[in-house]
Amino acid sequence: MAKITYIEHTNKKHIVEVPSNMSVMEGAIQNNIPGIDADCGGSMACATCHVYVDKKWFEKLKKKDEGEEDMLDMAYQPNKFSRLSCQLIVSNELDGLILRMPSKQG
Amino acid sequence: MISTDVLIVGAGPAALFAVQQLGLLGLKAEVVDNLDKVGGQCSELYPDKPIYDIPAISECTGETLIKNLMKQIEPFNTNFHLNERVDQLAKEGTKWKITTNRKKVFIAPSVIIAGGVGSFEPRKFPLKEAEKFEDSGVFYSIRDKKYFDNKKICIFGGGDSALDWSIELSKNSKVVLVHRRSEFRGTSKNVETVNKLKKDGIIQIETPYQLNSIEGDNKIKAITIKDDEGKIKKIDTDYILGFFGLVMKLGPIAEWGLNLDKKHIPVNTESFQTNKEGIFAIGDICTYPGKLKLILSGFHEGALAARECFKLARPNEKYKFEYTTTSKNIHERLGKKYI
Numbered sequence: 420m421a422k423i424t425y426i427e428h429t430n431k432k433h434i435v436e437v438p439s440n441m442s443v444m445e446g447a448i449q450n451n452i453p454g455i456d457a458d459c460g461g462s463m464a465c466a467t468c469h470v471y472v473d474k475k476w477f478e479k480l481k482k483k484d485e486g487e488e489d490m491l492d493m494a495y496q497p498n499k500f501s502r503l504s505c506q507l508i509v510s511n512e513l514d515g516l517i518l519r520m521p522s523k524q525g
Numbered sequence: 526m527i528s529t530d531v532l533i534v535g536a537g538p539a540a541l542f543a544v545q546q547l548g549l550l551g552l553k554a555e556v557v558d559n560l561d562k563v564g565g566q567c568s569e570l571y572p573d574k575p576i577y578d579i580p581a582i583s584e585c586t587g588e589t590l591i592k593n594l595m596k597q598i599e600p601f602n603t604n605f606h607l608n609e610r611v612d613q614l615a616k617e618g619t620k621w622k623i624t625t626n627r628k629k630v631f632i633a634p635s636v637i638i639a640g641g642v643g644s645f646e647p648r649k650f651p652l653k654e655a656e657k658f659e660d661s662g663v664f665y666s667i668r669d670k671k672y673f674d675n676k677k678i679c680i681f682g683g684g685d686s687a688l689d690w691s692i693e694l695s696k697n698s699k700v701v702l703v704h705r706r707s708e709f710r711g712t713s714k715n716v717e718t719v720n721k722l723k724k725d726g727i728i729q730i731e732t733p734y735q736l737n738s739i740e741g742d743n744k745i746k747a748i749t750i751k752d753d754e755g756k757i758k759k760i761d762t763d764y765i766l767g768f769f770g771l772v773m774k775l776g777p778i779a780e781w782g783l784n785l786d787k788k789h790i791p792v793n794t795e796s797f798q799t800n801k802e803g804i805f806a807i808g809d810i811c812t813y814p815g816k817l818k819l820i821l822s823g824f825h826e827g828a829l830a831a832r833e834c835f836k837l838a839r840p841n842e843k844y845k846f847e848y849t850t851t852s853k854n855i856h857e858r859l860g861k862k863y864i
């Protein structure tokens with residue numbers, strides 16, 4: 420379980436508890452947090468679950484799997500803190516995670 | 526004008542199986558999809574990724590699944606209208622009139638929307654100015670490459686489309702290839718070729734940069750690109766090409782007066798009818814309590830929608846449930862000899 424802060428591009432904050440083993444993307448969808456579309460349902464095929472991870476958290480996350488960086492090429496306005504939220508699996512270590520959503524996903 | 530029993534929007538797995546279910550009931554379907562091939566997401570997003578949750582098939586790729594579904598509907602000689610998008614839907618008497626972007630018109634008592642999550646469209650540059658120059662200076666696909674001869678062109682992207690076109694257009698024009706990181710995800714052959722062209726001074730590669738601004742009034746004069754550290758570079762150019770893959774957009778479906786719930790169409794789970802009589806939604810695009818976005822759910826949804834389509838297409842006949850193992854009618858429709 421981890422408390423995650425999702426910040427919309429308008430700066431609206433959503434703080435929710437997401438159970439372990441769920442993806443950060445699913446945490447947003449199940450809590451009706453706007454800003455993550457996840458068109459492909461988490462199969463790393465759409466890049467519409469793109470988020471910017473808070474600087475301090477970015478290094479702490481598990482490295483990107485092969486393919487995630489490729490998919491990020493297609494994301495809307497990616498930067499060096501970009502991740503695909505469907506690839507971030509929640510665990511106790513992620514407690515306090517902060518991320519921002521782009522102004523749109525595609 | 527084409528008259529049919531059912532018009533199906535989309536040609537993914539749910540749509541193809543719906544064709545089969547309709548066919549078994551003796552109904553004819555026409556299929557419209559704006560991609561250039563059948564298969565929807567299976568063909569477009571994961572043709573060679575294995576799928577493990579199709580009943581009775583332990584493992585198969587998206588491509589194989591679509592091939593098998595196409596084989597299964599062979600007896601019904603279905604017409605596919607590919608590269609075509611359904612734009613309008615209007616009531617005409619008791620039927621629906623469907624018009625595509627190529628002005629093809631269909632008349633049918635039922636429409637099944639099996640549109641996945643909408644239609645695939647090229648991803649565009651985030652910049653506002655890019656919209657203004659779209660199709661005059663900013664392009665996301667190439668129809669006639671001669672148009673770009675002897676020009677200055679900036680190509681954005683890191684996949685094979687970006688690399689292919691950089692290689693091709695550099696034969697007759699000055700190409701600058703821009704990508705957000707220094708690795709390209711194209712085939713190693715393409716990456717090698719591009720690097721060689723760079724070494725020979727034929728093309729210029731700028732990484733890790735993204736488009737920052739476009740300059741010019743009626744015509745593009747130059748662009749600026751920016752890296753993650755904020756460093757900006759200016760490049761003189763005539764045209765900008767962006768190759769960022771495809772994104773799914775709901776598109777015209779949003780304008781048909783259907784109830785929508787976050788890009789999805791609510792349906793009842795008895796017939797998968799929407800809020801409009803004769804309009805059904807199946808597969809990933811429909812939603813209802815407990816909806817699972819699985820191919821298998823799309824199959825079930827299509828089977829039930831097909832029964833309701835029968836009632837609308839044959840109001841004077843009684844619907845009769847039949848098994849494929851024993852029904853003479855079904856065997857005839859499949860072109861099988863029965864014993």
Ligand code: FES
Pocket residue numbers: 444457458459460461462463464465466467468490503504505506
């Ligand atoms: S949900 Fe599609 S890539 Fe993450």
